[in-house]
Amino acid sequence: MRLFDRAVVRVLPAVPRGVVRRVAAPYIAGETLEDARRVVKQLNAAGICATVDVLGEDVSRPEEAEAIARAYHDALAAIEAERLDANVSIKLTGFGLELDKALCRSLVEALVEDAATRGIFVRIDMEDSSTTDDTLDLYRALRAAGRDNVGVVLQAALRRTLDDIATLADLRPSVRLCKGIYVEPASLAFTDYETVRANYVKALRALTATASHVAIATHDEWLIEQSLRALPPSYEFQMLLGVREERATQLVREGHTLRVYVPFGEHWYRYSLRRLQENPAMAGTIARASVGRLLGRSQ
Amino acid sequence: MRLFDRAVVRVLPAVPRGVVRRVAAPYIAGETLEDARRVVKQLNAAGICATVDVLGEDVSRPEEAEAIARAYHDALAAIEAERLDANVSIKLTGFGLELDKALCRSLVEALVEDAATRGIFVRIDMEDSSTTDDTLDLYRALRAAGRDNVGVVLQAALRRTLDDIATLADLRPSVRLCKGIYVEPASLAFTDYETVRANYVKALRALTATASHVAIATHDEWLIEQSLRALPPSYEFQMLLGVREERATQLVREGHTLRVYVPFGEHWYRYSLRRLQENPAMAGTIARASVGRLLGRSQ
Numbered sequence: 001m002r003l004f005d006r007a008v009v010r011v012l013p014a015v016p017r018g019v020v021r022r023v024a025a026p027y028i029a030g031e032t033l034e035d036a037r038r039v040v041k042q043l044n045a046a047g048i049c050a051t052v053d054v055l056g057e058d059v060s061r062p063e064e065a066e067a068i069a070r071a072y073h074d075a076l077a078a079i080e081a082e083r084l085d086a087n088v089s090i091k092l093t094g095f096g097l098e099l100d101k102a103l104c105r106s107l108v109e110a111l112v113e114d115a116a117t118r119g120i121f122v123r124i125d126m127e128d129s130s131t132t133d134d135t136l137d138l139y140r141a142l143r144a145a146g147r148d149n150v151g152v153v154l155q156a157a158l159r160r161t162l163d164d165i166a167t168l169a170d171l172r173p174s175v176r177l178c179k180g181i182y183v184e185p186a187s188l189a190f191t192d193y194e195t196v197r198a199n200y201v202k203a204l205r206a207l208t209a210t211a212s213h214v215a216i217a218t219h220d221e222w223l224i225e226q227s228l229r230a231l232p233p234s235y236e237f238q239m240l241l242g243v244r245e246e247r248a249t250q251l252v253r254e255g256h257t258l259r260v261y262v263p264f265g266e267h268w269y270r271y272s273l274r275r276l277q278e279n280p281a282m283a284g285t286i287a288r289a290s291v292g293r294l295l296g297r298s299q
Numbered sequence: 300m301r302l303f304d305r306a307v308v309r310v311l312p313a314v315p316r317g318v319v320r321r322v323a324a325p326y327i328a329g330e331t332l333e334d335a336r337r338v339v340k341q342l343n344a345a346g347i348c349a350t351v352d353v354l355g356e357d358v359s360r361p362e363e364a365e366a367i368a369r370a371y372h373d374a375l376a377a378i379e380a381e382r383l384d385a386n387v388s389i390k391l392t393g394f395g396l397e398l399d400k401a402l403c404r405s406l407v408e409a410l411v412e413d414a415a416t417r418g419i420f421v422r423i424d425m426e427d428s429s430t431t432d433d434t435l436d437l438y439r440a441l442r443a444a445g446r447d448n449v450g451v452v453l454q455a456a457l458r459r460t461l462d463d464i465a466t467l468a469d470l471r472p473s474v475r476l477c478k479g480i481y482v483e484p485a486s487l488a489f490t491d492y493e494t495v496r497a498n499y500v501k502a503l504r505a506l507t508a509t510a511s512h513v514a515i516a517t518h519d520e521w522l523i524e525q526s527l528r529a530l531p532p533s534y535e536f537q538m539l540l541g542v543r544e545e546r547a548t549q550l551v552r553e554g555h556t557l558r559v560y561v562p563f564g565e566h567w568y569r570y571s572l573r574r575l576q577e578n579p580a581m582a583g584t585i586a587r588a589s590v591g592r593l594l595g596r597s598q
Binding site for chain 1 (some may be wrong): 314316319320322323325326327328329330331332334335338339342343344345346347348349350351352353354355356357370382384385386388418475480512513514515516517518520523526530534535536537538539540541542543546547548550551556557558559560561562563564565566567568569570571572573574
């Protein structure tokens with residue numbers, strides 16, 4: 001199987017582009033932001049959230065990196081305008097990492113800032129092992145600058161990943177964990193399928209103790225089942241309409257699911273009594289209002 | 300404080316309805332479904348999901364229970380039509396529990412079935428301790444009938460709650476945990492504030508081991524912080540567009556957050572190669588398509 005995989009990798013560049021495009025069609029939303037918007041809406045309608053990726057990597061000219069950055073700003077605007085349940089994923093080589101590090105950094109900083117003002121999260125994808133250090137360095141710099149709407153990706157295939165988890169722990173990072181698809185030398189990566197899987201489970205356990213959010217990115221049924229076992233039940237916070245709204249917003253900002261109880265209807269009286277009963281601070285307000293009303297009546 | 304609370308409870312029914320209405324206004328969406336729809340949209344736009352409650356409890360005539368059930372069916376239709384990120388919460392006494400158990404059960408069964416066809420979850424609220432057994436019995440009956448879009452509420456104030464968690468464990472229930480607002484006798488409930496808090500933390504730990512989903516319903520900062528510590532990081536599953544869509548739907552149905560990677564843009568080629576590389580089953584398709592194309596060219 002493994003040999004067969006490698007054979008496929010070698011032969012792929014020889015496959016005509018038209019064939020690649022046709023066979024890969026189910027994996028790509030389309031060429032335009034409108035295509036992405038349509039697909040995200042369909043996913044959201046099915047209760048699934050999305051991360052939007054403007055395709056583009058290993059750019060060779062600054063203008064290409066700038067064009068990709070612009071496309072991401074447009075994507076952020078669309079996500080906000082249409083209230084899509086989506087964040088974005090970026091590839092640093094698409095922002096010019098291997099061309100001009102300073103350009104890459106300034107484009108990413110501007111994007112993360114734009115996303116922050118719109119309340120959108122930015123996931124920095126991980127590429128091949130030549131980019132790992134630069135990617136983690138930029139992530140740390142963004143967090144040091146106070147940006148917390150940003151996260152990284154770690155790859156279970158890399159031998160360094162458990163160390164990276166330990167090194168990042170002080171940041172309580174948001175981490176997407178994937179196996180890693182790039183072809184890497186055996187000195188840097190596990191090449192054995194079962195070892196990668198075992199390392200994925202180890203990394204997931206480590207992240208459970210140190211990360212603020214773990215995105216379990218895998219299609220491997222065995223890993224999905226291991227993850228479901230390693231994880232606690234899903235959870236959400238719940239609050240009542242009108243109560244502690246700032247704390248609610250903060251929990252959402254920190255990545256927790258929050259559900260607010262929205263009561264309505266003509267039978268509002270008994271529910272209202274319980275809300276007032278629950279809030280002793282209301283007692284004064286009620287007392288004053290009641291006295292005012294009673295005084296008003298007695299006049 | 301506790302004495303003061305009880306004084307407020309005693310005095311509340313004497314407060315004029317107009318005053319109650321005015322002071323409780325922030326806690327209620329309004330009188331109509333349109334009011335609820337508007338409030339849920341606002342919450343959703345802020346990244347907050349909702350549970351919609353048609354107010355009404357302790358009905359005295361079957362027609363009232365039927366009217367409340369109808370209002371819930373309308374709410375389900377609105378949630379589906381407008382793709383609101385919302386479920387519903389129902390009170391069994393509003394569905395006639397204390398009037399006619401058979402009527403209550405049939406109305407709830409019909410509602411849960413309607414919700415299931417629309418992919419919406421139904422939370423059965425818990426009321427005072429006189430309803431606990433009936434509520435848990437109906438929940439078990441619904442689950443036995445194969446309904447899994449339904450959950451219950453347990454109250455940390457009740458002495459029986461840890462036992463109830465153990466009894467429900469076989470169902471891997473979805474549970475909302477709250478303190479409990481109803482005034483109960485000391486034989487059934489803890490009345491000491493700190494004991495209720497401590498029992499909440501115990502119940503949350505127990506649920507972490509047995510529940511499929513825990514909704515942490517509290518506005519108590521100390522409890523929120525204890526919960527954040529007791530919980531692992533938040534998590535989500537992630538998959539690529541076009542890959543394992545059935546498994547994705549299943550994870551969402553089971554209450555997990557799932558994010559799908561939505562790539563788009565003109566630079567689709569390298570991403571496509573990785574997707575094909577990752578899917579050895581594609582090798583045959585590609586080989587056939589390529590050969591077809593090459594044969595086509597050579598003609």
